[in-house]
Amino acid sequence: xxxxxxxxxxxxxxxxxxxxxxxxxxxxxxxxxxxxxxxxxxxxxxxxxxxxxxxxxxxxxxxxxxxxxxxxxxxxxxxxxxxxxxxxxxxxxxxxxxxxxxxxxxxxxxxxxxxxxxxxxxxxxxxxxxxxxxxxxxxxxxxxxxxxxxxxxxxxxxxxxxxxxxxxxxxxxxxxxxxxxxxxxxxxxxxxxxxxxxxxxxxxxxxxxxxxxxxxxxxxxxxxxxxxxxxxxxxxxxxxxxxxxxxxxxxxxxxxxxxxxxxxxxxxxxxxxxxxxxxxxxxxxxxxxxxxxxxxxxxxxxxxxxxxxxxxxxxxxxxxxxxxxxxxxxxxxxxxxxxxxxxxxxxxxxxxxxxxxxxxxx
Amino acid sequence: xxxxxxxxxxxxxxxxxxxxxxxxxxxxxxxxxxxxxxxxxxxxxxxxxxxxxxxxxxxxxxxxxxxxxxxxxxxxxxxxxxxxxxxxxxxxxxxxxxxxxxxxxxxxxxxxxxxxxxxxxxxxxxxxxxxxxxxxxxxxxxxxxxxxxxxxxxxxxxxxxxxxxxxxxxxxxx
Ligand code: SF4
Numbered sequence: 001x002x003x004x005x006x007x008x009x010x011x012x013x014x015x016x017x018x019x020x021x022x023x024x025x026x027x028x029x030x031x032x033x034x035x036x037x038x039x040x041x042x043x044x045x046x047x048x049x050x051x052x053x054x055x056x057x058x059x060x061x062x063x064x065x066x067x068x069x070x071x072x073x074x075x076x077x078x079x080x081x082x083x084x085x086x087x088x089x090x091x092x093x094x095x096x097x098x099x100x101x102x103x104x105x106x107x108x109x110x111x112x113x114x115x116x117x118x119x120x121x122x123x124x125x126x127x128x129x130x131x132x133x134x135x136x137x138x139x140x141x142x143x144x145x146x147x148x149x150x151x152x153x154x155x156x157x158x159x160x161x162x163x164x165x166x167x168x169x170x171x172x173x174x175x176x177x178x179x180x181x182x183x184x185x186x187x188x189x190x191x192x193x194x195x196x197x198x199x200x201x202x203x204x205x206x207x208x209x210x211x212x213x214x215x216x217x218x219x220x221x222x223x224x225x226x227x228x229x230x231x232x233x234x235x236x237x238x239x240x241x242x243x244x245x246x247x248x249x250x251x252x253x254x255x256x257x258x259x260x261x262x263x264x265x266x267x268x269x270x271x272x273x274x275x276x277x278x279x280x281x282x283x284x285x286x287x288x289x290x291x292x293x294x295x296x297x298x299x300x301x302x303x304x305x306x307x308x309x310x311x312x313x314x315x316x317x318x319x320x321x322x323x324x325x326x327x328x329x330x331x332x333x334x335x336x337x338x339x340x341x342x343x344x345x346x347x348x349x350x351x352x353x354x355x356x357x358x359x360x361x362x
Numbered sequence: 363x364x365x366x367x368x369x370x371x372x373x374x375x376x377x378x379x380x381x382x383x384x385x386x387x388x389x390x391x392x393x394x395x396x397x398x399x400x401x402x403x404x405x406x407x408x409x410x411x412x413x414x415x416x417x418x419x420x421x422x423x424x425x426x427x428x429x430x431x432x433x434x435x436x437x438x439x440x441x442x443x444x445x446x447x448x449x450x451x452x453x454x455x456x457x458x459x460x461x462x463x464x465x466x467x468x469x470x471x472x473x474x475x476x477x478x479x480x481x482x483x484x485x486x487x488x489x490x491x492x493x494x495x496x497x498x499x500x501x502x503x504x505x506x507x508x509x510x511x512x513x514x515x516x517x518x519x520x521x522x523x524x525x526x527x528x529x530x531x532x533x534x535x536x
Binding site: 011012013017018019039040041042043044045047048051059060063064065066067069110113125126127129130133136145146147148356358 | 375427457
């Protein structure tokens with residue numbers, strides 16, 4: 001056995017936009033163990049429910065993470081609506097899902113860019129982020145914000161979006177689809193790109209189940225887990241929904257799953273825009289959550305299953321608000337995927353898990 | 363723009379931000395806003411950087427990291443605090459694990475408001491930062507004490523930094 005060395009990785013590292021620290025235990029060039037250390041971004045958001053009332057807390061949940069921002073406000077709103085027995089209108093439910101899928105597109109395009117940057121393909125990074133601006137333009141046009149836009153609120157959707165605007169959104173996405181295909185082709189078919197990803201950081205289906213992995217990370221190991229299958233909100237009205245799966249289990253498969261999910265999101269948005277019913281988007285919200293009432297809900301975030309729990313105490317502040325985010329589920333998987341890879345592949349493996357540290361630590 | 367005499371390289375560190383500001387910092391570098399046309403390059407090495415862009419507030423665990431990156435940067439250097447969090451804590455101000463804005467640990471030269479910040483305002487701040495950088499460079503030339511120090515940096519520090527950079531590039535290039 002050769003001598004073991006420990007290489008510290010992070011918290012500040014060029015491939016990581018977010019701070020996380022790993023102690024990589026190496027034997028020669030091979031990682032035998034990776035010990036994560038988190039806590040650099042912990043803020044203590046859950047405790048803030050004591051200081052902010054349940055309507056103000058939507059803005060706090062949006063800031064759990066700026067990438068999955070809309071998803072968190074959606075999960076929180078759904079959870080509090082369940083707690084208080086509020087029925088939102090169908091139009092609001094559709095708008096929520098449309099914007100949630102747009103957020104997924106923005107998150108995945110962002111990730112594809114970071115991945116390209118990770119293996120040194122700068123031009124591809126730039127192109128992915130250029131396409132992502134189309135989605136951000138839609139957000140800005142409708143809500144005024146680019147990444148954090150406070151569109152979702154307890155009781156519905158804050159913006160009335162006209163049918164013409166929605167049709168315009170679909171037209172923009174159709175144009176994006178063609179350009180996106182070219183990028184996707186490079187990512188999935190270019191031999192130098194493939195040589196960085198195929199066979200790297202493999203996780204088998206059994207291992208994925210054992211480690212309770214979620215999201216595209218699990219789906220790339222052929223685990224059919226997707227909260228959208230539960231049909232909460234407007235997802236229930238989709239004619240059909242099949243999670244995007246791959247049986248590769250390696251970095252390439254994870255890239256492939258996300259690439260295809262972007263196209264899937266465009267399809268979902270087009271279908272819902274066709275079907276969206278007319279009506280109001282907000283219902284009035286009165287009173288406070290009852291003492292002792294509890295509610296929970298789940299949501300498929302861009303990175304996987306997120307779980308929301310809330311508990312009332314009769315006042316305008318909640319007694320407890322709990323979020324379990326996808327990356328905290330996936331850290332065990334990340335450590336497993338890192339074992340036996342070469343040091344030079346570590347950034348690739350970490351990137352293909354698409355960790356969101358800000359969500360994890362809150 | 364005529365006053366910008368240098369291509370500023372930036373280093374970005376995410377204090378305890380929600381990512382909202384981080385992705386906007388990156389967006390400022392990508393084609394739509396294209397900070398690279400001003401010669402702005404995002405580097406991972408503190409010793410290469412002129413401008414330290416920090417997003418998010420400070421907590422006990424990241425305070426030494428922010429301070430260390432700042433100390434590793436060579437003079438003259440400029441710190442830009444990006445977003446409400448970095449300026450003073452933002453929405454998290456009253457959270458138990460937030461000490462405050464970036465200026466609780468290092469001196470800040472420019473504050474960029476917004477939650478999340480707009481890429482346009484980041485460009486503004488970086489360009490303002492270049493002005494401050496020029497002033498600092500001038501002040502260093504005029505101050506003999508600093509001149510001595512920078513010569514010392516150049517002789518002794520250079521060896522230390524070669525070693526550091528070596529480590530750094532090995533770690534970066536993996
Ligand atoms: S200022 Fe707002 S968007 Fe920026 S990191 Fe803080 S909470 Fe997030």
